[in-house]
Amino acid sequence: MSLTTFAQQAWRSRLLAFTLSERELRVRYKQALLGMAWAFAAPLGYVLVFTVFFDRTANIETFGRPYPVFAYAAIIPWGFFSQSFGRGATSIVDNLVLLNKVACPRETFVLSGIATAFVDMLVSAVAFPIVVLAFGEHFYATTFLLAPVLILQVAAAVAISLFLSAALMYVRDVRHLLPLLTQLLMFATPVVWGQAAIRQRVSGPIFDLYALLNPMATVCEAYRSTLVYGNAPDWRTFGLSSTSTAIFLTFAYWFFKRLEPGFADVA
Amino acid sequence: MSRDGHVRADQIWKRFRADRNRQLLRDEVARLRQRRKGSAAERWRWAIRDISFEVQPGESLALIGANGSGKSTMLKMLAGIMFPTYGSLTANGRIGALIEVRAGIHPDLTGRENVFMFGSLLGLKRADVRKRFDDIVEFAELTDAIDRQVKYYSSGMGMRLGFAVAAFLEPDIMVVDEVLAVGDAAFQQRCLDRMREVMAQGTTLLYVSHDLATVESMCESTLWLDQGVVRGQGPTHDVVGQYRRSVEVHAIAQHPSSGDIDVHVLRSSNGNGERIKSQGTVELDLLVQSALQRDVQIVIGFSEGSPAPIFIAQHVGTLAPGQNRFFCRLESIPLPAGEYAVYATVLDVNGRTVRSWSPIGHIEVDGLLLPPTPTGIVRLSPVVVDVSWRDGD
Structure with a gap:
């Protein structure tokens, strides 16, 4: 496959991905109010459950911040990750009907699932300021430092x-x-629990390894420190996680492209 | 680089795993274990074996063959959905594939969204699709239903939408897989007309169908596949003729001859021991073997090879145990030159089948040839009649 045909296909697939996720979202947000409510319901529910069970029983160290705010900041990126994990991983299997009818780069299905999850995350983030205000907390300019974190996530x-x-x-x-x-x-x-409290007790290399293995830990902690504490993300762990993610992404793309021609055979 | 609409398949091979339906972890583990032990080589089934062909822009190629012969696999590879195991396949230009689109492309999308999505798959801009949108809706007769989800469409509506989209978004290569079967006769004819128009604009047509009459009317050349191997390749008339004869031979082979009744054509002639001519007489000498005495109705029919006869003749009589002879004389048969299969069935007085409908022999006819029909017009059965024209003044 030449580079030009690949570029053409990618262009076509962008439109297809757009149509697929547009459709998914339009159904969900058709009635704007109710649609928004659905996007809020899950994260708010999590916060409620976490607050009732983990905060009370596990006595989680939040360094002076109310637990619901502390938890919600990490639930935003985690909700995105678990949703795109769920949608993305099954996106090929779920689209067997389309797979057998149309030719398109198959990563389209994966990307459209992730795009949908991303929009859902943006909507669920709208509830965050409300929670912050309800508990009398503050907003921080460090929020803008999340831009590179979004890419990692x-x-x-x-x-x-x-x-x-x-x-x-x-x-x-x-x-x-x-x-x-x-x-x-x-x-x-670190969604229900915070990394900072443990960090005081555990040595550095273990945390480095953890950041390499679990980039989402870095992402969740970055959300927390920028949104809740007004600190910059930990750039060291960010660098480590970005490196391992870049390597894994390259491998995953190669793996996907290698298996892709056989998808229709086993559809 | 060759022109858009050019299709070339060069020694295509395609295999599937023999156990296609299961994709489970425990199967993979078992397979790995077997491979390590070196026992049992992996089992593959070859769906396509060494197929080559070439279609020039604006030409049309039909793929025919029995179920499971690899036609749809071939089309899927042409459409870029599947990929050949060996060999090279090039199809230049936009491909409008109509494969299993009876229920539209995406069942959860509305008709309108399907149209735009199909357009984007073909590489068209939204504005381009919008330009042709009204034509598509009108052709598919879906004015009222275009904003409904396609999963609520009837199979006919889905097919109409799929066809209209593929035919109006001006692909360079149009791949049509057996879709017309669902439509009513009037819509089928409009589809054939549209396909002819599209071909006139230079679109290449690749067509899969079991309907040999439409194949003959649409495609210049035909590829006959049999269990993944090419059995015939060339001008449609020749290949379809070979295919029809093979269907007849196959039907004879399939028929269980061990019943308590059997029918054969002993001799066929024009009644004077000469060869049969178009619009002449046919005399068939039939041998009917029966185990017991009974009253029966014998029906014979003449066909091009398929079980659907061009015309039939019937006779009510009594069979004695053992051998019975019947002479059947048909006057001025309307058949053009060619080979025809003779089919027969035997029914008892209550209309129950004693011997099922299958070939009992064939006849050869000399003489008149059929006038060619224009592309896109399907002739139901080959019949010649005397015609005279007179210019009015």
Whole structure:
């Protein structure tokens, strides 16, 4: 496949991805008010559950911030990740009908799933200022430092989705493990708990390794420090996570493209 | 680089795993274990074996063959949905593929959204699609239903939409897979007309169908596939003729001869022991073997090879145990020159089938040739009649 035909295909696939996610979103937000409510419901529900169970029982160190604000800041990126994980990983298997009818680069389906999750995240973020005001907290200019973090977070979601969606075509039964995997990953990521409290007790190299293995931990902590504490993200862990994510993304894309020609054969 | 609409397949091979339906982790693990032990080589099924062809822009190629012969796999590869295992395939230009689109392209989208999505897949801008949108809706007769989700369409509506979209968005290559079967006769004819128009504009047509009459009317050349191998390739008339004869031979082979009744054509002639001529007489000498005495109705029919006869003749009689002879004389048969299969069935007095409808032999006819029909007009059965024209003054 020459470079020009690839560019052409990518252009076509952009329109297709747009149509697919547009459709998905339009159905959801058709009734603007109710649509927004759905996007708020999940993160607010999480905050409520976390506050009732984890805050009370686990006594999580929040360094003087109210727990709901502390948790919501990390739930925003985690909600995006778990949604794009769920949609992206099954996007090829879920679109077998289309797969057998139209020729397009198959990553279109993955990307449109992630685009949908991204819009949902933006909507769910709208509720954050309300929670902040309700608890009498402040807004910080460091919020704008999230721009590079957004890129890392999308790259991580694309990488894992590309890898899983291609693998899932050949080992479909693994699909049933995905919800469990998402739950486990959530507890392995500082969503309900904060990293800072543990950091005081554990040595540096272990944290470096953790940042390499779990970029979403870096992302969640970056949201927390910029939105809740008014600090800059930890650029060291950010650099480590970005490096490992770039490597994994390259591998995942290669893996996906290698398996892609066979998708229709097993559809 | 060759021109848009040019299609070239060069020694295409395509294989599938023999156990296609299961894609589970435990199967993969079992396969890995087997491979490590070195036992059992992986099992593959070849769907396409060494197929080559070339279609020039504006030409049309039909793919025919029995179910499972690899036609749809071939089309999917042409459309870029599947990829050949070996060999090279080039299809230049925009490909409008109509593969399994009976229910539209995406069932959850409305008709309107489907049109735009299909357009974007073909590489058209939204403005380009908008320009042709009204034509599409009008052709598909979907004015009232265009904003409804396609999953609520009837199969006919889905097919009409799919066809209209593929035919009006001006692809360089149009790939049509057996879609016309769902439409009513009037719409089928409009589709054929539209395909002819599109071809006149230089679009290449690749067409898969079991309907040999439309194949004959639409395509100049035909590729006959049989279990993934080319059985015939060339001008449509020749290849379709070969294919029809093979269908007849296959039907004879399939028919269980062990029943308690059997019918054969012993001899066929024009009644004077000479060769049969168009619009002449045919005399068939039939041998009917029966195990018991019974009253029956014998029906014979003449066809081009398929079980659908051009015309039939019937006779009510009594069979004695053992061999019975019947002579059937048909006057001025309207058949043009060619080979025809003779089919027969035997029914009892209650209309129950004693011997099922299958070939009992064939006849050869000399003489008149059929006048060619224009592209896009489907002749139902080959019949010649005497015609005279007179210019008015």
